[in-house]
Amino acid sequence: MHSLDLEMPEQTPKELTKSAFAKRHGLTNGRISQMISQGMPTLPNGRVDVEAADAWISAHVNRRSSSAKQEAATIAKVKQEREEAQRDLLRLQLAEKERRLIDRKGVELALFERARAERDAHLAWIARLAPKLASELDIDLSKLFAVLDREMRLHLEELADTPLGDLAHDT
Structure with missing residues:
Protein backbone atom coordinates (compact mmCIF):
# COMPACT_ATOMS: atom_id res chain seq x y z
CA MET A 1 0.00 0.00 0.00
CA HIS A 2 1.38 3.31 -1.00
CA SER A 3 1.13 6.24 1.31
CA LEU A 4 -0.70 7.96 -1.51
CA ASP A 5 -3.38 5.30 -1.42
CA LEU A 6 -4.32 6.11 2.18
CA GLU A 7 -7.45 8.14 2.46
CA MET A 8 -6.87 11.45 4.10
CA PRO A 9 -9.68 12.79 6.25
CA GLU A 10 -11.60 15.48 4.49
CA GLN A 11 -10.50 18.86 5.55
CA THR A 12 -12.88 21.77 5.66
CA PRO A 13 -11.82 24.33 3.08
CA LYS A 14 -11.24 27.86 4.33
CA GLU A 15 -13.32 29.39 1.58
CA LEU A 16 -15.90 28.28 -0.93
CA THR A 17 -17.89 29.78 -3.73
CA LYS A 18 -21.47 30.70 -2.84
CA SER A 19 -22.82 27.74 -4.84
CA ALA A 20 -20.35 25.29 -3.24
CA PHE A 21 -21.26 26.62 0.21
CA ALA A 22 -24.97 26.28 -0.64
CA LYS A 23 -24.42 22.70 -1.77
CA ARG A 24 -22.44 21.90 1.41
CA HIS A 25 -25.39 23.03 3.56
CA GLY A 26 -28.14 21.68 1.32
CA LEU A 27 -29.43 25.16 0.54
CA THR A 28 -30.20 27.03 -2.65
CA ASN A 29 -27.97 29.75 -4.08
CA GLY A 30 -30.84 32.17 -3.53
CA ARG A 31 -31.00 31.30 0.19
CA ILE A 32 -27.24 31.88 0.53
CA SER A 33 -27.61 35.30 -1.14
CA GLN A 34 -30.47 36.06 1.21
CA MET A 35 -28.36 35.14 4.26
CA ILE A 36 -25.50 37.29 2.97
CA SER A 37 -27.88 40.25 2.70
CA GLN A 38 -28.92 39.53 6.31
CA GLY A 39 -25.30 39.78 7.47
CA MET A 40 -23.59 36.45 6.84
CA PRO A 41 -19.88 37.29 6.35
CA THR A 42 -18.15 36.92 3.01
CA LEU A 43 -14.65 37.59 1.81
CA PRO A 44 -13.73 40.63 -0.32
CA ASN A 45 -13.40 38.36 -3.37
CA GLY A 46 -17.09 37.35 -3.02
CA ARG A 47 -16.35 33.88 -1.77
CA VAL A 48 -17.64 32.54 1.55
CA ASP A 49 -15.36 32.26 4.59
CA VAL A 50 -16.56 28.80 5.69
CA GLU A 51 -15.67 29.03 9.38
CA ALA A 52 -17.15 32.51 9.84
CA ALA A 53 -20.26 31.69 7.79
CA ASP A 54 -20.86 28.44 9.72
CA ALA A 55 -20.60 30.36 13.00
CA TRP A 56 -23.02 33.02 11.67
CA ILE A 57 -25.52 30.34 10.63
CA SER A 58 -25.32 28.71 14.06
CA ALA A 59 -25.83 32.03 15.78
CA HIS A 60 -28.57 33.45 13.56
CA VAL A 61 -30.40 30.83 11.56
CA ASN A 62 -30.70 28.22 14.31
CA ARG A 63 -31.83 30.84 16.84
CA ARG A 64 -34.45 32.10 14.41
CA SER A 65 -35.59 28.55 13.80
CA SER A 66 -36.04 28.02 17.54
CA SER A 67 -37.83 31.34 17.84
CA ALA A 68 -40.07 30.44 14.92
CA LYS A 69 -40.92 27.10 16.56
CA GLN A 70 -41.86 28.89 19.79
CA GLU A 71 -43.97 31.38 17.86
CA ALA A 72 -45.68 28.57 15.98
CA ALA A 73 -46.41 26.78 19.25
CA THR A 74 -47.89 29.97 20.73
CA ILE A 75 -50.05 30.51 17.65
CA ALA A 76 -51.22 26.90 17.79
CA LYS A 77 -52.14 27.31 21.46
CA VAL A 78 -54.09 30.51 20.77
CA LYS A 79 -55.93 28.81 17.89
CA GLN A 80 -56.78 25.84 20.10
CA GLU A 81 -58.09 28.14 22.87
CA ARG A 82 -60.16 30.04 20.31
CA GLU A 83 -61.61 26.81 18.94
CA GLU A 84 -62.45 25.62 22.47
CA ALA A 85 -64.15 28.93 23.24
CA GLN A 86 -66.16 28.70 20.00
CA ARG A 87 -67.13 25.12 20.85
CA ASP A 88 -68.27 26.21 24.35
CA LEU A 89 -70.25 29.09 22.87
CA LEU A 90 -71.95 26.77 20.38
CA ARG A 91 -72.85 24.39 23.22
CA LEU A 92 -74.39 27.26 25.18
CA GLN A 93 -76.34 28.43 22.14
CA LEU A 94 -77.63 24.89 21.59
CA ALA A 95 -78.61 24.52 25.26
CA GLU A 96 -80.40 27.86 25.06
CA LYS A 97 -82.32 26.81 21.94
CA GLU A 98 -83.24 23.54 23.62
CA ARG A 99 -84.49 25.59 26.58
CA ARG A 100 -82.11 23.87 29.00
CA LEU A 101 -80.77 27.22 30.25
CA ILE A 102 -82.52 29.55 32.64
CA ASP A 103 -82.13 33.27 33.21
Whole structure:
Protein backbone atom coordinates (compact mmCIF):
# COMPACT_ATOMS: atom_id res chain seq x y z
CA MET A 1 0.00 0.00 0.00
CA HIS A 2 1.38 3.31 -1.00
CA SER A 3 1.13 6.24 1.31
CA LEU A 4 -0.70 7.96 -1.51
CA ASP A 5 -3.38 5.30 -1.42
CA LEU A 6 -4.32 6.11 2.18
CA GLU A 7 -7.45 8.14 2.46
CA MET A 8 -6.87 11.45 4.10
CA PRO A 9 -9.68 12.79 6.25
CA GLU A 10 -11.60 15.48 4.49
CA GLN A 11 -10.50 18.86 5.55
CA THR A 12 -12.88 21.77 5.66
CA PRO A 13 -11.82 24.33 3.08
CA LYS A 14 -11.24 27.86 4.33
CA GLU A 15 -13.32 29.39 1.58
CA LEU A 16 -15.90 28.28 -0.93
CA THR A 17 -17.89 29.78 -3.73
CA LYS A 18 -21.47 30.70 -2.84
CA SER A 19 -22.82 27.74 -4.84
CA ALA A 20 -20.35 25.29 -3.24
CA PHE A 21 -21.26 26.62 0.21
CA ALA A 22 -24.97 26.28 -0.64
CA LYS A 23 -24.42 22.70 -1.77
CA ARG A 24 -22.44 21.90 1.41
CA HIS A 25 -25.39 23.03 3.56
CA GLY A 26 -28.14 21.68 1.32
CA LEU A 27 -29.43 25.16 0.54
CA THR A 28 -30.20 27.03 -2.65
CA ASN A 29 -27.97 29.75 -4.08
CA GLY A 30 -30.84 32.17 -3.53
CA ARG A 31 -31.00 31.30 0.19
CA ILE A 32 -27.24 31.88 0.53
CA SER A 33 -27.61 35.30 -1.14
CA GLN A 34 -30.47 36.06 1.21
CA MET A 35 -28.36 35.14 4.26
CA ILE A 36 -25.50 37.29 2.97
CA SER A 37 -27.88 40.25 2.70
CA GLN A 38 -28.92 39.53 6.31
CA GLY A 39 -25.30 39.78 7.47
CA MET A 40 -23.59 36.45 6.84
CA PRO A 41 -19.88 37.29 6.35
CA THR A 42 -18.15 36.92 3.01
CA LEU A 43 -14.65 37.59 1.81
CA PRO A 44 -13.73 40.63 -0.32
CA ASN A 45 -13.40 38.36 -3.37
CA GLY A 46 -17.09 37.35 -3.02
CA ARG A 47 -16.35 33.88 -1.77
CA VAL A 48 -17.64 32.54 1.55
CA ASP A 49 -15.36 32.26 4.59
CA VAL A 50 -16.56 28.80 5.69
CA GLU A 51 -15.67 29.03 9.38
CA ALA A 52 -17.15 32.51 9.84
CA ALA A 53 -20.26 31.69 7.79
CA ASP A 54 -20.86 28.44 9.72
CA ALA A 55 -20.60 30.36 13.00
CA TRP A 56 -23.02 33.02 11.67
CA ILE A 57 -25.52 30.34 10.63
CA SER A 58 -25.32 28.71 14.06
CA ALA A 59 -25.83 32.03 15.78
CA HIS A 60 -28.57 33.45 13.56
CA VAL A 61 -30.40 30.83 11.56
CA ASN A 62 -30.70 28.22 14.31
CA ARG A 63 -31.83 30.84 16.84
CA ARG A 64 -34.45 32.10 14.41
CA SER A 65 -35.59 28.55 13.80
CA SER A 66 -36.04 28.02 17.54
CA SER A 67 -37.83 31.34 17.84
CA ALA A 68 -40.07 30.44 14.92
CA LYS A 69 -40.92 27.10 16.56
CA GLN A 70 -41.86 28.89 19.79
CA GLU A 71 -43.97 31.38 17.86
CA ALA A 72 -45.68 28.57 15.98
CA ALA A 73 -46.41 26.78 19.25
CA THR A 74 -47.89 29.97 20.73
CA ILE A 75 -50.05 30.51 17.65
CA ALA A 76 -51.22 26.90 17.79
CA LYS A 77 -52.14 27.31 21.46
CA VAL A 78 -54.09 30.51 20.77
CA LYS A 79 -55.93 28.81 17.89
CA GLN A 80 -56.78 25.84 20.10
CA GLU A 81 -58.09 28.14 22.87
CA ARG A 82 -60.16 30.04 20.31
CA GLU A 83 -61.61 26.81 18.94
CA GLU A 84 -62.45 25.62 22.47
CA ALA A 85 -64.15 28.93 23.24
CA GLN A 86 -66.16 28.70 20.00
CA ARG A 87 -67.13 25.12 20.85
CA ASP A 88 -68.27 26.21 24.35
CA LEU A 89 -70.25 29.09 22.87
CA LEU A 90 -71.95 26.77 20.38
CA ARG A 91 -72.85 24.39 23.22
CA LEU A 92 -74.39 27.26 25.18
CA GLN A 93 -76.34 28.43 22.14
CA LEU A 94 -77.63 24.89 21.59
CA ALA A 95 -78.61 24.52 25.26
CA GLU A 96 -80.40 27.86 25.06
CA LYS A 97 -82.32 26.81 21.94
CA GLU A 98 -83.24 23.54 23.62
CA ARG A 99 -84.49 25.59 26.58
CA ARG A 100 -82.11 23.87 29.00
CA LEU A 101 -80.77 27.22 30.25
CA ILE A 102 -82.52 29.55 32.64
CA ASP A 103 -82.13 33.27 33.21
CA ARG A 104 -80.03 33.84 36.33
CA LYS A 105 -81.54 37.25 37.13
CA GLY A 106 -85.02 35.83 36.73
CA VAL A 107 -84.23 32.96 39.11
CA GLU A 108 -82.69 35.33 41.67
CA LEU A 109 -85.76 37.56 41.51
CA ALA A 110 -88.10 34.57 41.86
CA LEU A 111 -86.16 33.28 44.87
CA PHE A 112 -86.18 36.71 46.49
CA GLU A 113 -89.92 37.08 45.97
CA ARG A 114 -90.55 33.55 47.28
CA ALA A 115 -88.46 34.22 50.40
CA ARG A 116 -90.29 37.48 51.01
CA ALA A 117 -93.68 35.75 50.65
CA GLU A 118 -92.62 33.00 53.08
CA ARG A 119 -91.36 35.55 55.61
CA ASP A 120 -94.63 37.49 55.40
CA ALA A 121 -96.64 34.25 55.73
CA HIS A 122 -94.68 33.22 58.87
CA LEU A 123 -95.20 36.62 60.48
CA ALA A 124 -98.93 36.56 59.59
CA TRP A 125 -99.16 33.07 61.09
CA ILE A 126 -97.98 34.50 64.43
CA ALA A 127 -100.71 37.14 64.24
CA ARG A 128 -103.34 34.44 63.60
CA LEU A 129 -101.99 31.93 66.14
CA ALA A 130 -101.34 34.25 69.10
CA PRO A 131 -105.03 34.97 69.91
CA LYS A 132 -105.92 31.26 69.76
CA LEU A 133 -103.04 30.28 72.04
CA ALA A 134 -103.71 33.14 74.48
CA SER A 135 -107.32 32.05 74.73
CA GLU A 136 -106.51 28.35 75.19
CA LEU A 137 -103.71 28.98 77.68
CA ASP A 138 -105.49 31.88 79.39
CA ILE A 139 -102.46 34.20 79.14
CA ASP A 140 -101.92 37.82 78.15
CA LEU A 141 -102.24 38.15 74.35
CA SER A 142 -99.81 41.07 74.00
CA LYS A 143 -97.02 39.25 75.92
CA LEU A 144 -97.59 36.02 73.98
CA PHE A 145 -97.61 37.85 70.64
CA ALA A 146 -94.40 39.73 71.55
CA VAL A 147 -92.58 36.50 72.50
CA LEU A 148 -93.77 34.55 69.44
CA ASP A 149 -93.00 37.48 67.09
CA ARG A 150 -89.50 37.94 68.55
CA GLU A 151 -88.71 34.20 68.29
CA MET A 152 -90.06 33.93 64.74
CA ARG A 153 -87.98 36.93 63.61
CA LEU A 154 -84.84 35.39 65.19
CA HIS A 155 -85.61 32.12 63.43
CA LEU A 156 -86.07 33.91 60.09
CA GLU A 157 -82.78 35.79 60.57
CA GLU A 158 -80.98 32.49 61.24
CA LEU A 159 -82.47 31.04 58.07
CA ALA A 160 -81.45 34.12 56.07
CA ASP A 161 -77.87 33.82 57.35
CA THR A 162 -77.63 30.09 56.57
CA PRO A 163 -76.06 29.28 53.17
CA LEU A 164 -78.42 27.46 50.80
CA GLY A 165 -76.13 24.42 50.67
CA ASP A 166 -76.38 24.02 54.45
CA LEU A 167 -80.17 24.23 54.31
CA ALA A 168 -80.35 21.34 51.86
CA HIS A 169 -78.38 19.09 54.24
CA ASP A 170 -80.43 19.89 57.35
CA THR A 171 -82.88 17.02 57.60
